[in-house]
Amino acid sequence: MKRKQSFFLRVPVLSCAALLLTAAVSVFRAFRMVWVFYDPNLRFLGGATGLFLLAVAVLGLLLVLLALRMWKPQNETIEKSRLCRVLGALGFVFALLFALAAAVMIYIAGHETGSVMLLWLKKDLPLILAFLAAAVLLVFLPGCKGRGKAALAVCMAVVLALGALWVVFPVMPYRIVSDPVVMDTGEDYAVVFATNTQGTGFVRYNFDGTDYTVYAQTNGRRIGDRLMHTVHVPYVHLKNNRYTVGSTRVIEEFSYGGRNGKTVTAGPYTLQVNESAEQTYLVISDWHSYLDDAKKAIFHLGDYDGVIMLGDPAAGMDFEEQAVRNIVQFGGALTGGEIPVLYVRGNHETRGAFADLLPSYLGYDKLYYTADRGPYSFLVLDSGEDKPDDHVEYGGMDDYKRNREQMVDWLKTVQVKNDKMIVLSHAWQVSEPEPALSRAAWDAFSKLGARFVISGHEHVCRFLPGDSAQEQEYAEAYPNITAYIDGGHKGKTYIASKLTLTPQGVRFEAVSNTGESVVDQTLPW
Numbered sequence: 352m353k354r355k356q357s358f359f360l361r362v363p364v365l366s367c368a369a370l371l372l373t374a375a376v377s378v379f380r381a382f383r384m385v386w387v388f389y390d391p392n393l394r395f396l397g398g399a400t401g402l403f404l405l406a407v408a409v410l411g412l413l414l415v416l417l418a419l420r421m422w423k424p425q426n427e428t429i430e431k432s433r434l435c436r437v438l439g440a441l442g443f444v445f446a447l448l449f450a451l452a453a454a455v456m457i458y459i460a461g462h463e464t465g466s467v468m469l470l471w472l473k474k475d476l477p478l479i480l481a482f483l484a485a486a487v488l489l490v491f492l493p494g495c496k497g498r499g500k501a502a503l504a505v506c507m508a509v510v511l512a513l514g515a516l517w518v519v520f521p522v523m524p525y526r527i528v529s530d531p532v533v534m535d536t537g538e539d540y541a542v543v544f545a546t547n548t549q550g551t552g553f554v555r556y557n558f559d560g561t562d563y564t565v566y567a568q569t570n571g572r573r574i575g576d577r578l579m580h581t582v583h584v585p586y587v588h589l590k591n592n593r594y595t596v597g598s599t600r601v602i603e604e605f606s607y608g609g610r611n612g613k614t615v616t617a618g619p620y621t622l623q624v625n626e627s628a629e630q631t632y633l634v635i636s637d638w639h640s641y642l643d644d645a646k647k648a649i650f651h652l653g654d655y656d657g658v659i660m661l662g663d664p665a666a667g668m669d670f671e672e673q674a675v676r677n678i679v680q681f682g683g684a685l686t687g688g689e690i691p692v693l694y695v696r697g698n699h700e701t702r703g704a705f706a707d708l709l710p711s712y713l714g715y716d717k718l719y720y721t722a723d724r725g726p727y728s729f730l731v732l733d734s735g736e737d738k739p740d741d742h743v744e745y746g747g748m749d750d751y752k753r754n755r756e757q758m759v760d761w762l763k764t765v766q767v768k769n770d771k772m773i774v775l776s777h778a779w780q781v782s783e784p785e786p787a788l789s790r791a792a793w794d795a796f797s798k799l800g801a802r803f804v805i806s807g808h809e810h811v812c813r814f815l816p817g818d819s820a821q822e823q824e825y826a827e828a829y830p831n832i833t834a835y836i837d838g839g840h841k842g843k844t845y846i847a848s849k850l851t852l853t854p855q856g857v858r859f860e861a862v863s864n865t866g867e868s869v870v871d872q873t874l875p876w
């Protein structure tokens with residue numbers, strides 16, 4: 352009598368379990384930016400890395416069982432082996448549980464973390480595909496006979512050939528994917544725009560009868576390895592002037608020669624800079640990649656002459672793509688390349704491998720600076736991270752305390768042109784982990800005659816002081832300074848603000864994405 356085949360050792364069952372576990376392991380690995388939060392709960396396994404290695408080992412076991420079944424289908428030794436049957440069952444259950452855990456991770460991650468996970472998954476995709484190709488060859492090819500074997504070999508060869516061809520001759524059309532964002536760096540304008548793949552960047556305009564083509568370059572060499580293109584233009588050249596942007600695709604750069612693709616352009620745009628006595632500014636903070644909600648709130652605020660980006664556009668800056676989507680494309684949509692932007696770094700742009708490149712990609716040497724607009728001045732600060740540098744979330748990469756100390760030293764000596772002056776800082780404390788340094792910063796504001804501190808970070812919209820002892824202390828110590836927290840994303844709500852600056856004072860308006868007015872108050876200088 353023929354022995355009944357074990358369910359867990361059937362080829363379709365083993366194949367499904369291996370495929371499911373491959374997908375789940377890929378997702379789990381793509382969430383590695385949050386493994387630091389899992390580690391304390393997975394100590395018994397050696398942390399999330401231990402769990403990942405265990406899952407890879409189980410995947411290897413399933414592939415070995417599958418290979419044994421495929422290579423010798425008639426061999427009953429595996430069927431008879433109690434160990435193989437138990438291992439097959441354990442592998443199947445593990446794959447199911449791990450896939451369930453991966454699904455839960457996706458569900459609780461939501462849009463913000465989930466969108467970063469997809470970027471990590473995209474980065475890992477060649478590795479995953481190579482693994483799958485190797486597994487298919489190892490498991491199925493030896494078991495195939497005749498035409499099946501030839502068909503599988505041809506399929507694999509075609510896939511590999513097409514992959515190689517794609518690398519040498521990219522077929523994706525080259526496009527500009529954002530309107531420009533004109534960053535006011537305090538020294539000049541940085542025109543920032545993005546393309547869908549790497550290339551050079553340039554800005555064309557006519558000033559005083561002379562045509563200019565200015566490139567994104569460093570020390571005389573055009574930059575061609577970025578999605579974001581940053582072109583510095585003097586204030587006087589671009590102010591109230593027309594310009595176009597363009598980019599030439601760079602496929603490969605060599606020591607001798609190079610291979611370029613198509614040149615694309617966009618525009619014209621006209622940069623309109625309002626330097627009159629009445630100016631309006633859209634203020635946005637903490638949009639954390641929830642662009643649609645933010646745009647709905649912004650729509651209710653009507654027109655504005657400039658934009659103040661107060662930081663925290665995304666969960667972090669692991670990839671250039673995150674800055675493209677959440678800063679450049681978003682900023683381009685809000686400004687159409689036609690009004691200037693003041694950029695303030697939030698604490699979430701300090702995280703991830705791209706974080707150290709972000710300032711220069713946005714055109715900034717330093718993220719603390721002053722910018723003048725007619726009779727008003729802005730003092731822009733970089734509050735860095737909100738916890739001490741050695742916090743486990745920062746992966747040993749932070750040196751923000753020193754940065755804040757240097758900034759406060761600079762604050763003590765900085766000259767501000769106009770007496771009507773507004774401080775912009777992501778965190779109102781400026782130096783959240785160091786209370787003494789916060790007081791030193793506010794002492795400097797007081798000496799400089801700052802009237803308002805505009806901040807974000809707390810995802811609420813309100814004036815200070817609230818109930819906290821620290822806020823009460825600051826209200827008493829600095830009665831001439833009013834601090835305002837702009838709003839941002841919270842649950843399904845987004846709140847954006849608008850400031851209207853007049854010689855008499857500042858009107859604060861804040862509106863939610865549902866059109867509800869949250870604040871409407873005017874305060875004198």
Ligand SMILES: [Fe+2]
Nearest residue numbers: 663697698808
């Ligand atoms: Fe923040």
